[in-house]
Amino acid sequence: MKLIKLLTIGLSLLLVISCSKTDAEDQAAVIKGSKSAMVDLPTMQCGMCERAIETGLSKVNGVVSIDVDVDEKNAAVIYEAGLINLAGIEKAIAKLGYQANETSADSETYADLAKCCKLPEDR
Template identity: 50%
Template sequence: MKSIIKTGISVIVAGLLISCSSDTKTAELKLASIQCGMCTSNVETAVADLEGVSKVEVDLDNKIGKVTYKASIIDLAAIEKAIAAVGYDANNTKADPEVYADLAMCCKLPEDQ
Protein backbone atom coordinates (compact mmCIF):
# COMPACT_ATOMS: atom_id res chain seq x y z
CA MET A 1 0.00 0.00 0.00
CA LYS A 2 2.82 2.41 0.89
CA SER A 3 4.51 1.79 -2.44
CA ILE A 4 1.28 2.58 -4.30
CA ILE A 5 0.94 5.88 -2.42
CA LYS A 6 4.61 6.75 -3.06
CA THR A 7 4.21 5.94 -6.75
CA GLY A 8 1.05 8.03 -6.94
CA ILE A 9 2.73 11.00 -5.28
CA SER A 10 5.74 10.67 -7.58
CA VAL A 11 3.51 10.70 -10.64
CA ILE A 12 1.65 13.79 -9.41
CA VAL A 13 4.87 15.67 -8.61
CA ALA A 14 6.38 14.75 -11.98
CA GLY A 15 3.24 15.94 -13.75
CA LEU A 16 3.31 19.25 -11.91
CA LEU A 17 6.96 19.81 -12.75
CA ILE A 18 6.39 19.08 -16.42
CA SER A 19 3.35 21.36 -16.61
CA CYS A 20 5.18 24.19 -14.86
CA SER A 21 8.22 24.02 -17.10
CA SER A 22 6.13 23.96 -20.28
CA ASP A 23 4.47 27.19 -19.14
CA THR A 24 7.72 29.11 -19.62
CA LYS A 25 8.09 30.71 -23.04
CA THR A 26 10.77 32.75 -24.74
CA ALA A 27 9.76 35.27 -27.38
CA GLU A 28 11.75 37.50 -29.68
CA LEU A 29 10.43 41.01 -30.18
CA LYS A 30 11.23 43.40 -33.01
CA LEU A 31 12.19 46.74 -31.43
CA ALA A 32 12.64 48.86 -34.55
CA SER A 33 12.45 52.21 -32.77
CA ILE A 34 15.22 51.77 -30.17
CA GLN A 35 18.17 54.07 -30.85
CA CYS A 36 20.61 54.09 -27.92
CA GLY A 37 21.64 52.64 -24.58
CA MET A 38 18.99 54.67 -22.79
CA CYS A 39 16.33 53.07 -24.99
CA THR A 40 17.70 49.64 -24.13
CA SER A 41 17.60 50.43 -20.42
CA ASN A 42 14.06 51.85 -20.61
CA VAL A 43 12.73 48.76 -22.39
CA GLU A 44 14.58 46.31 -20.13
CA THR A 45 13.31 48.05 -16.99
CA ALA A 46 9.71 48.22 -18.21
CA VAL A 47 9.64 44.53 -19.12
CA ALA A 48 11.63 43.26 -16.13
CA ASP A 49 9.11 44.90 -13.78
CA LEU A 50 6.22 42.87 -15.22
CA GLU A 51 4.88 40.01 -13.15
CA GLY A 52 5.67 36.71 -14.84
CA VAL A 53 8.76 37.90 -16.71
CA SER A 54 11.90 36.07 -15.62
CA LYS A 55 14.45 37.38 -18.13
CA VAL A 56 14.77 40.19 -20.66
CA GLU A 57 17.67 41.03 -22.96
CA VAL A 58 17.74 43.82 -25.54
CA ASP A 59 20.18 43.76 -28.46
CA LEU A 60 20.57 47.35 -29.64
CA ASP A 61 22.62 46.49 -32.74
CA ASN A 62 20.00 44.07 -34.07
CA LYS A 63 17.04 45.97 -32.57
CA ILE A 64 15.51 42.89 -30.97
CA GLY A 65 14.55 41.82 -27.50
CA LYS A 66 14.33 38.35 -26.02
CA VAL A 67 11.89 37.84 -23.18
CA THR A 68 11.38 34.73 -21.07
CA TYR A 69 8.04 34.67 -19.28
CA LYS A 70 5.37 32.46 -17.70
CA ALA A 71 2.47 32.22 -20.14
CA SER A 72 0.03 31.46 -17.32
CA ILE A 73 0.76 34.89 -15.81
CA ILE A 74 1.41 37.19 -18.77
CA ASP A 75 1.14 37.02 -22.54
CA LEU A 76 3.20 38.51 -25.34
CA ALA A 77 0.58 41.18 -26.09
CA ALA A 78 0.89 42.53 -22.53
CA ILE A 79 4.67 42.67 -22.86
CA GLU A 80 4.35 44.55 -26.15
CA LYS A 81 1.90 47.00 -24.54
CA ALA A 82 4.33 47.64 -21.67
CA ILE A 83 7.06 48.51 -24.16
CA ALA A 84 4.70 50.76 -26.12
CA ALA A 85 3.71 52.47 -22.86
CA VAL A 86 7.32 53.64 -22.36
CA GLY A 87 7.54 55.06 -25.88
CA TYR A 88 8.85 52.30 -28.15
CA ASP A 89 7.42 50.12 -30.92
CA ALA A 90 7.31 46.39 -30.14
CA ASN A 91 6.54 44.08 -33.06
CA ASN A 92 3.34 45.55 -34.54
CA THR A 93 2.37 47.44 -31.38
CA LYS A 94 3.08 51.13 -31.86
CA ALA A 95 4.59 53.36 -29.20
CA ASP A 96 2.34 55.64 -27.17
CA PRO A 97 2.74 58.92 -29.15
CA GLU A 98 2.59 61.18 -26.08
CA VAL A 99 5.27 59.20 -24.27
CA TYR A 100 7.40 59.01 -27.42
CA ALA A 101 7.20 62.82 -27.75
CA ASP A 102 8.66 63.16 -24.24
CA LEU A 103 11.62 60.81 -24.83
CA ALA A 104 15.13 62.25 -24.83
CA MET A 105 16.25 63.40 -28.27
CA CYS A 106 18.74 60.52 -28.52
CA CYS A 107 15.85 58.05 -28.14
CA LYS A 108 13.87 59.41 -31.07
CA LEU A 109 14.01 58.14 -34.62
CA PRO A 110 16.46 60.11 -36.82
CA GLU A 111 13.61 61.68 -38.79
CA ASP A 112 12.16 63.07 -35.53
CA GLN A 113 15.37 64.57 -34.14
Protein backbone atom coordinates (compact mmCIF):
# COMPACT_ATOMS: atom_id res chain seq x y z
CA MET A 1 0.00 0.00 0.00
CA LYS A 2 2.71 2.37 1.04
CA LEU A 3 4.66 1.63 -2.12
CA ILE A 4 1.67 2.38 -4.34
CA LYS A 5 1.09 5.67 -2.58
CA LEU A 6 4.74 6.58 -2.97
CA LEU A 7 4.64 5.60 -6.62
CA THR A 8 1.57 7.75 -7.20
CA ILE A 9 3.19 10.75 -5.59
CA GLY A 10 6.36 10.17 -7.57
CA LEU A 11 4.43 9.85 -10.81
CA SER A 12 2.40 13.01 -10.30
CA LEU A 13 5.55 14.87 -9.35
CA LEU A 14 7.18 13.69 -12.56
CA LEU A 15 4.14 14.87 -14.51
CA VAL A 16 4.33 18.33 -12.98
CA ILE A 17 8.03 18.58 -13.74
CA SER A 18 7.65 17.42 -17.34
CA CYS A 19 4.72 19.79 -17.90
CA SER A 20 6.56 22.83 -16.63
CA LYS A 21 9.56 21.82 -18.71
CA THR A 22 7.43 21.84 -21.87
CA ASP A 23 6.15 25.32 -21.04
CA ALA A 24 9.67 26.58 -20.56
CA GLU A 25 10.73 25.01 -23.85
CA ASP A 26 7.80 26.61 -25.66
CA GLN A 27 8.69 29.98 -24.23
CA ALA A 28 12.33 29.55 -25.21
CA ALA A 29 11.22 28.75 -28.76
CA VAL A 30 9.14 31.93 -28.90
CA ILE A 31 12.02 34.03 -27.63
CA LYS A 32 14.46 32.29 -29.95
CA GLY A 33 12.31 32.95 -33.05
CA SER A 34 11.43 36.52 -32.25
CA LYS A 35 13.16 39.54 -33.73
CA SER A 36 12.91 43.23 -33.05
CA ALA A 37 12.93 46.16 -35.44
CA MET A 38 12.56 49.91 -35.37
CA VAL A 39 10.09 51.24 -37.93
CA ASP A 40 10.04 54.90 -38.94
CA LEU A 41 6.58 56.45 -39.03
CA PRO A 42 7.27 59.85 -40.61
CA THR A 43 3.62 60.73 -41.34
CA MET A 44 2.11 60.01 -37.91
CA GLN A 45 0.88 63.10 -36.09
CA CYS A 46 -0.76 62.44 -32.73
CA GLY A 47 -1.92 60.08 -30.00
CA MET A 48 -4.79 58.92 -32.17
CA CYS A 49 -2.28 57.71 -34.75
CA GLU A 50 -0.36 55.96 -31.99
CA ARG A 51 -3.46 54.09 -30.80
CA ALA A 52 -4.55 53.23 -34.34
CA ILE A 53 -1.16 51.76 -35.21
CA GLU A 54 -0.74 49.92 -31.92
CA THR A 55 -4.26 48.48 -32.02
CA GLY A 56 -4.04 47.59 -35.70
CA LEU A 57 -0.63 45.93 -35.47
CA SER A 58 -1.39 43.98 -32.31
CA LYS A 59 -4.03 42.10 -34.34
CA VAL A 60 -1.53 41.09 -37.03
CA ASN A 61 -0.43 37.46 -36.85
CA GLY A 62 3.22 37.22 -35.85
CA VAL A 63 3.45 40.59 -34.14
CA VAL A 64 4.43 40.00 -30.50
CA SER A 65 4.40 43.64 -29.43
CA ILE A 66 4.50 47.17 -30.80
CA ASP A 67 5.43 50.32 -28.93
CA VAL A 68 4.83 53.54 -30.86
CA ASP A 69 6.67 56.72 -29.87
CA VAL A 70 4.74 59.80 -31.03
CA ASP A 71 7.59 62.25 -30.40
CA GLU A 72 10.23 60.15 -32.16
CA LYS A 73 7.75 59.09 -34.86
CA ASN A 74 8.83 55.49 -34.80
CA ALA A 75 7.83 52.13 -33.40
CA ALA A 76 9.69 49.32 -31.70
CA VAL A 77 8.24 46.07 -33.00
CA ILE A 78 8.90 42.57 -31.75
CA TYR A 79 7.75 39.85 -34.11
CA GLU A 80 7.92 36.13 -34.77
CA ALA A 81 10.36 35.75 -37.65
CA GLY A 82 8.70 32.49 -38.70
CA LEU A 83 5.32 34.17 -39.11
CA ILE A 84 6.02 37.66 -40.46
CA ASN A 85 8.95 39.74 -41.71
CA LEU A 86 9.72 43.46 -41.66
CA ALA A 87 8.19 43.97 -45.11
CA GLY A 88 4.96 42.39 -43.87
CA ILE A 89 4.93 44.71 -40.86
CA GLU A 90 5.51 47.76 -43.08
CA LYS A 91 2.68 46.63 -45.33
CA ALA A 92 0.33 46.20 -42.36
CA ILE A 93 1.12 49.74 -41.14
CA ALA A 94 0.69 51.16 -44.66
CA LYS A 95 -2.73 49.49 -44.81
CA LEU A 96 -3.70 51.51 -41.71
CA GLY A 97 -2.94 54.74 -43.61
CA TYR A 98 0.58 55.46 -42.40
CA GLN A 99 3.95 55.43 -44.09
CA ALA A 100 6.28 52.80 -42.61
CA ASN A 101 9.97 53.24 -43.45
CA GLU A 102 9.98 53.56 -47.26
CA THR A 103 6.58 51.91 -47.70
CA SER A 104 3.96 54.52 -48.61
CA ALA A 105 0.62 54.70 -46.83
CA ASP A 106 -2.42 53.17 -48.52
CA SER A 107 -3.94 56.27 -50.14
CA GLU A 108 -7.58 55.28 -49.56
CA THR A 109 -7.11 54.58 -45.87
CA TYR A 110 -5.05 57.74 -45.53
CA ALA A 111 -7.87 59.79 -47.09
CA ASP A 112 -10.25 58.42 -44.44
CA LEU A 113 -8.04 59.33 -41.48
CA ALA A 114 -9.17 62.02 -39.05
CA LYS A 115 -7.99 65.51 -39.96
CA CYS A 116 -5.52 65.62 -37.08
CA CYS A 117 -3.89 62.41 -38.31
CA LYS A 118 -3.08 63.79 -41.74
CA LEU A 119 -0.03 65.75 -42.79
CA PRO A 120 -0.52 69.50 -42.18
CA GLU A 121 -0.58 70.20 -45.94
CA ASP A 122 -3.46 67.72 -46.42
CA ARG A 123 -5.78 69.12 -43.72
